Amino acid sequence: MILPVGPIHPGLKEPLRLKLKTQGEKVLSAEIDYGYVHRGIERIMEGKTWQKAIYLSERVCGICSYIHTQTFAETFEKIAGEQAPLRAQYLRVLTNELDRIQSHFIANSTYFKALEHETLFMYMLSLREPIMDAIELLTGNRVNMGWNVVGGVRMDAKETHLQQIKEIILKLESGYDKYVEMFEQGPLVGLRSHDVGKMSREQAIKARAVGPIGRASGISYDFREDHPTYRDHLDFNVIWRKEGDNFARTMNRFDEVPESIKLIKQVIDNIPSGDVRKKIDIPAGYGEWSNEAPRGEVRYMIESNGNLIRKASIRTPSIMNIDACAKYMLKDVATVADAVATYASVDPCIACAERVVIIDESGQERNFDGIHNIQLE
């Protein structure tokens, strides 16, 4: 029997249709329908200046809205062959890590909600609120911050605000282990999480899984390792696990939060003084840039004619992860409830994932990541 879930369903936070092929309670396989929130952002970006397009890039996704503007700005900086001032780079790292912490909390809370574990769901949301306060303190907004510009960040951060953010972070760190232990040692949550929705390393590579989902299956790679600011000035560990089940994915996100806290402390202690913004003249050209969003690699490919954007293409992590979920994780899941929990453990973000998927006549599915779209002169 085919069991449709969605697009509006109590188990889903965003519109998406899951078609579960079931036999009794067992889920044999799954299919996914996208397209409910397709807005045509890449098309609207064409013919716009960066000052207008950066607002569009922010609204690709509301949860990880920050990293999209940073990647957009850094793509233009790559085209111009320049870098933002060092203080701006540090402030970008600070905001990025705060954003990562809140995104991981909301991802884990969604997973616990799917397991019907209301206590941890509420704990995760209450841990998230102080982080939102810190983001608001720094940038002035909670969700869509409008914080990045090409060549730096929009305004400087006050020293008192940085100290307040540090206090918030230290408070989070002091009581954090309790919540991780609740999940790690909890017998009932463990029963629902261990060995459910397994994906091996080979499968993860085939499905091009990225971010915490890929890292939970043993792909020990983080795009922050290649980012100039992180590589040259900051120190952090890449968290990865081997199991590849729901437990590993959730624990991977839990364990990345202390690393982000470590980075935030380094940034606030060592932030250099100076300008936060410089004027960059953008030549005509083509640039690509990748960053590690909370969900994995986000890549921007932009061709500019010096003033206007000629072609923009965005590759977001969610579509690969949701693909991996449908192809490999939702195979032979014991119950329908476990299937919904597995889907939630992938941290799906549908607003990100509305990219073009082309299915050719042979029935082979290919994700065009956009490079083919751009014809260089």
Place this chain on the structure above:
Amino acid sequence: MLNAVKDVIRKSSIHVCLINTGGCNGCDIEVVALLSPRYDLEQYGIYVHNNPREADVILITGAVSEQWRDKLIRIYNKAPQPKIVVALGNCPLTGDVFNQEGCSVYAPVSDFIPVDAEVSGCPPRPSEILAAILAVGPDAIAAKGRQK
């Protein structure tokens, strides 16, 4: 007498159905933040689930994308009377940044279904969303129920 009892019941238990019709997810996240202990939506008798068949309040976040043009009306018709529709954020009101040449959104949402309340902002703060639902929710639902 019966109406008075119905009023009390309708005012004290409000079920909310959240529909993202093509937005950036930011408003949905702010609604999830409302569930957190800081705002605690459920202390007002408001329960957020995504089931249109039980909904009193339909929260619309997002401009209307191609797929939603017919489905939105169908979902609206599935919700039982009395029901109110709250358009949340700039997208359902004007289409926000997406409503430009070359887009595939069909804002505003009031072209498709009647909208009772509008909250602007991109996204509105959780406290504003809460204030809007509380300001319009209980009384409007009770009043609409009496009309029938």
